[in-house]
Amino acid sequence: MSIIKTEQLTYIYGENTPFRKVAVDNVSIDIERGEAVGIIGHTGSGKSTLIQHFNGLLKPSAGRVLIDGEDINADKKKLRQARFKIGLVFQYPEYQLFEETVYKDIAYGPKNMGLSDEQTDMRVREAAELVGLDDKLLDRSPFELSGGQKRRAAIAGVIAMQPQALILDEPASGLDPQGRERIFDIIKRYREEKNSAVIVVSHSMEDIAGFADRILVMDKGSVFCFDTPPRVFSRAQQLEQIGLSVPQVTKIFMKLRKMGFDLPDDVYTVKYAERILKERLGGQEKV
Amino acid sequence: MLKDITIGQFFPGSSAVHKMDARVKLVLTIVFIVMLFSAKGMAGLCVCIAFTLLIFAISRIPPAMMLKSLKPIAPLVLITALLNIFFVKDGDKLFEWKFILITDKGIDTAVFMVVRIICLIVGSSLLTYTTSPIDITDAIERLLGPLKRVKFPVHELAMIMTIALRFIPTLIEETDKIISAQKARGSELDTGTLTEKVKGMLPIFIPLFASSFRRADELAVAMECRCYHGGEGRTRMKQMKAGRRDVFGCIFTAVFFAAVIAVNILTK
Numbered sequence: 302m303s304i305i306k307t308e309q310l311t312y313i314y315g316e317n318t319p320f321r322k323v324a325v326d327n328v329s330i331d332i333e334r335g336e337a338v339g340i341i342g343h344t345g346s347g348k349s350t351l352i353q354h355f356n357g358l359l360k361p362s363a364g365r366v367l368i369d370g371e372d373i374n375a376d377k378k379k380l381r382q383a384r385f386k387i388g389l390v391f392q393y394p395e396y397q398l399f400e401e402t403v404y405k406d407i408a409y410g411p412k413n414m415g416l417s418d419e420q421t422d423m424r425v426r427e428a429a430e431l432v433g434l435d436d437k438l439l440d441r442s443p444f445e446l447s448g449g450q451k452r453r454a455a456i457a458g459v460i461a462m463q464p465q466a467l468i469l470d471e472p473a474s475g476l477d478p479q480g481r482e483r484i485f486d487i488i489k490r491y492r493e494e495k496n497s498a499v500i501v502v503s504h505s506m507e508d509i510a511g512f513a514d515r516i517l518v519m520d521k522g523s524v525f526c527f528d529t530p531p532r533v534f535s536r537a538q539q540l541e542q543i544g545l546s547v548p549q550v551t552k553i554f555m556k557l558r559k560m561g562f563d564l565p566d567d568v569y570t571v572k573y574a575e576r577i578l579k580e581r582l583g584g585q586e587k588v
Numbered sequence: 589m590l591k592d593i594t595i596g597q598f599f600p601g602s603s604a605v606h607k608m609d610a611r612v613k614l615v616l617t618i619v620f621i622v623m624l625f626s627a628k629g630m631a632g633l634c635v636c637i638a639f640t641l642l643i644f645a646i647s648r649i650p651p652a653m654m655l656k657s658l659k660p661i662a663p664l665v666l667i668t669a670l671l672n673i674f675f676v677k678d679g680d681k682l683f684e685w686k687f688i689l690i691t692d693k694g695i696d697t698a699v700f701m702v703v704r705i706i707c708l709i710v711g712s713s714l715l716t717y718t719t720s721p722i723d724i725t726d727a728i729e730r731l732l733g734p735l736k737r738v739k740f741p742v743h744e745l746a747m748i749m750t751i752a753l754r755f756i757p758t759l760i761e762e763t764d765k766i767i768s769a770q771k772a773r774g775s776e777l778d779t780g781t782l783t784e785k786v787k788g789m790l791p792i793f794i795p796l797f798a799s800s801f802r803r804a805d806e807l808a809v810a811m812e813c814r815c816y817h818g819g820e821g822r823t824r825m826k827q828m829k830a831g832r833r834d835v836f837g838c839i840f841t842a843v844f845f846a847a848v849i850a851v852n853i854l855t856k
């Protein structure tokens with residue numbers, strides 16, 4: 302059974318006002334257990350609005366959201382369970398830190414779940430270890446940490462709840478390349494260790510291309526496509542039309558194909574490109 | 589959602605009322621209030637009602653907004669009505685039971701007062717519906733301009749108001765986000781005893797304060813980088829100009845004011 306499923310999900314902001322805006326339009330998708338999903342789309346395409354339905358923060362204007370096959374908006378208890386099954390890390394999560402110490406902040410989620418002190422302690426330390434925060438840092442005030450550390454502390458706060466699906470909204474925005482890589486490593490490790498589904502929202506293809514099993518492309522609130530990376534990137538031209546920049550390698554291969562070279566249209570990682578080129582160049586070393 | 593509360597409730601549009609000079613609108617709103625209070629009887633009030641409805645129609649603000657502006661003052665209206673009904677003792681007796689005495693004069697006064705309050709709110713909310721908060725502050729600054737002579741910090745006050753207005757929607761949005769983020773971590777904001785509730789607010793207030801200070805800091809630096817040094821010698825990007833439309837608006841209001849006074853004299 303899929304962990305997250307939506308049926309004709311529609312969400313409208315400001316119904317009955319002049320600012321009415323259909324942010325999510327008739328979205329029906331399925332996300333499997335343990336799957337890695339990337340959600341991309343132009344700014345304002347409804348990505349953030351969509352994911353806030355997965356743990357019931359927003360109630361659908363129409364349609365349903367099923368977690369583990371159960372409609373989470375059916376009653377309050379289901380809603381609360383969904384909050385704990387699905388962990389949601391907002392964009393710029395460091396702005397939600399509030400406790401006196403990093404330790405207490407990470408413990409906030411597990412405490413709300415009603416875990417015992419020992420269990421909470423275990424979870425906090427495990428999560429801190431996973432995101433690479435030193436024991437020393439745990440007793441500091443979260444406001445004293447560096448930007449990257451704050452971000453990781455906030456992510457640890459959700460990871461400590463050990464959700465069956467971890468959703469992150471633009472987790473790498475505003476970080477340097479190293480910081481970005483570090484965040485994606487954390488996400489991958491969480492997935493491997495807990496066998497949990499991970500869903501990463503981004504507007505950059507490059508971030509997502511390397512790690513997702515499937516990519517959901519959103520355009521103006523609707524699903525443009527939801528498929529494996531090679532299939533998605535084979536529609537590079539259409540992606541560019543809806544304002545998404547495809548990875549550099551894909552662009553180069555598009556140009557080469559236009560020039561008449563017979564190359565595949567689904568190249569999206571440098572590794573894959575390297576292999577193809579080596580093959581085509583017929584064993585001549587060094588490309 | 590918190591965001592649904594729009595402060596100032598500006599309703600963008602392109603009607604003649606929208607396009608009028610904010611200073612003129614502000615002054616005319618005050619004139620309108622004076623007009624309301626100079627109406628002595630129901631007849632005069634009817635002229636005011638006609639005026640309000642006409643302007644509402646011209647401004648093309650959805651009529652539902654009229655009701656929306658009244659919602660918050662509904663209790664006040666109710667209390668006014670009840671006080672007048674029960675405590676006005678002169679006039680003909682309509683109903684008497686133990687110490688409760690209701691007279692026709694009481695009912696009349698109640699209706700009069702209620703209509704007047706409703707008119708007041710609906711009419712003056714038109715100003716905020718059709719004028720952006722920034723324009724209103726600008727207009728206030730201009731109108732209070734003469735007070736600068738007596739060293740009253742008009743510009744500074746206007747700047748404070750402008751900045752506050754500018755940041756209210758931002759902070760509301762931010763609060764919304766923080767609430768969502770803490771809910772995602774399983775916080776229950778609206779359960780438990782009072783102390784628990786207050787404690788439950790901390791995860792929201794602390795990040796909110798932190799971010800307000802951060803924004804204030806950033807704004808101060810940005811203003812300094814642009815060499816902001818107060819009001820002295822600053823020119824404006826948007827010049828306010830009163831035009832024919834405004835003259836027409838003034839005449840329109842004057843006609844109705846005259847009508848109210850005429851009705852007052854005739855019905856005496």
Ligand SMILES: Nc1ncnc2c1ncn2[C@@H]1O[C@H](COP(=O)(O)OP(=O)(O)O)[C@@H](O)[C@H]1O
Nearest residue numbers: 314322324343344345346347348349350351591
């Ligand atoms: N709180 C809100 N109130 C009104 N409109 C909103 C709100 N949040 C988002 N929107 C609108 O909904 C659309 C989708 O926004 P969002 O889900 O944030 O997109 P994305 O995350 O893909 O950038 C945008 O047009 C945005 O302006």
Ligand SMILES: [Mg+2]
Nearest residue numbers: 348349392470
């Ligand atoms: Mg977003």
